[in-house]
Amino acid sequence: GENVEQHPSTLSVQEGDSAVIKCTYSDSASNYFPWYKQELGKGPQLIIDIRSNVGEKKDQRIAVTLNKTAKHFSLHITETQPEDSAVYFCAASMYSSASKIIFGSGTRLSIRP
Amino acid sequence: EPEVTQTPSHQVTQMGQEVILRCVPISNHLYFYWYRQILGQKVEFLVSFYNNEISEKSEIFDDQFSVERPDGSNFTLKIRSTKLEDSAMYFCAREGQKGDEQYFGPGTRLTVT
Numbered sequence: 001g002e003n004v005e006q007h008p009s010t011l012s013v014q015e016g017d018s019a020v021i022k023c024t025y026s027d028s029a030s031n032y033f034p035w036y037k038q039e040l041g042k043g044p045q046l047i048i049d050i051r052s053n054v055g056e057k058k059d060q061r062i063a064v065t066l067n068k069t070a071k072h073f074s075l076h077i078t079e080t081q082p083e084d085s086a087v088y089f090c091a092a093s094m095y096s097s098a099s100k101i102i103f104g105s106g107t108r109l110s111i112r113p
Numbered sequence: 114e115p116e117v118t119q120t121p122s123h124q125v126t127q128m129g130q131e132v133i134l135r136c137v138p139i140s141n142h143l144y145f146y147w148y149r150q151i152l153g154q155k156v157e158f159l160v161s162f163y164n165n166e167i168s169e170k171s172e173i174f175d176d177q178f179s180v181e182r183p184d185g186s187n188f189t190l191k192i193r194s195t196k197l198e199d200s201a202m203y204f205c206a207r208e209g210q211k212g213d214e215q216y217f218g219p220g221t222r223l224t225v226t
Contacts, residue, residue: 034215036156036217042219042220043204043217043219043220044204044217045217046209046214046215046217049214051213089155089156093213099161099169099213100146100158100161100169100171101146101148101156101158101215102158103155104155105154105155106155
């Protein structure tokens with residue numbers, strides 16, 4: 001089955017700097033890659049996703065890239081702000097309804113003031 | 114505002130007891146999912162549910178677990194005889210408009226003593 005590896009496990013960046021989180025996946029059949037942000041005591045919140053027919057997607061300060069050949073995908077947050085501090089999870093799934101999402105192990109992002 | 118609501122927010126039970134966790138969709142959806150997250154770990158898929166039937170289940174979802182939608186609205190996860198290792202956050206999720214996105218509820222914290 002699918003396996004998603006995520007690194008780093010913790011990341012501390014200065015406010016205003018960029019943060020990058022990287023993931024790899026194992027199943028070439030996966031074609032949907034969501035990213036979730038989880039704040040303390042809350043459920044995972046979908047912040048951006050990318051499908052295998054595109055290589056990059058951007059939404060304001062957040063961008064994701066996908067390299068299907070290498071089975072790599074990454075999350076980039078620019079101009080980080082204190083409210084970006086949270087645990088971020090990458091995930092992979094096959095494009096269909098009722099498909100399970102396989103999560104990475106998470107990255108705890110801390111923004112230093 | 115959460116995409117789905119979950120009750121209770123926190124459940125404490127003794128080992129061997131039955132628990133029922135509930136998920137109430139805000140609007141009418143057909144696909145539902147249950148995931149769990151043991152403290153500090155990744156989010157793990159349990160089961161997907163469509164049209165009153167299980168679509169897929171993981172190895173975690175053994176005979177102690179069951180799901181149903183008894184009144185056509187609430188979506189429940191039942192654990193028949195809880196074990197200490199069942200202590201975790203349990204998240205309900207529903208599908209998005211494009212079919213492959215999943216939006217998570219705020220979760221139920223289950224503590225088994």
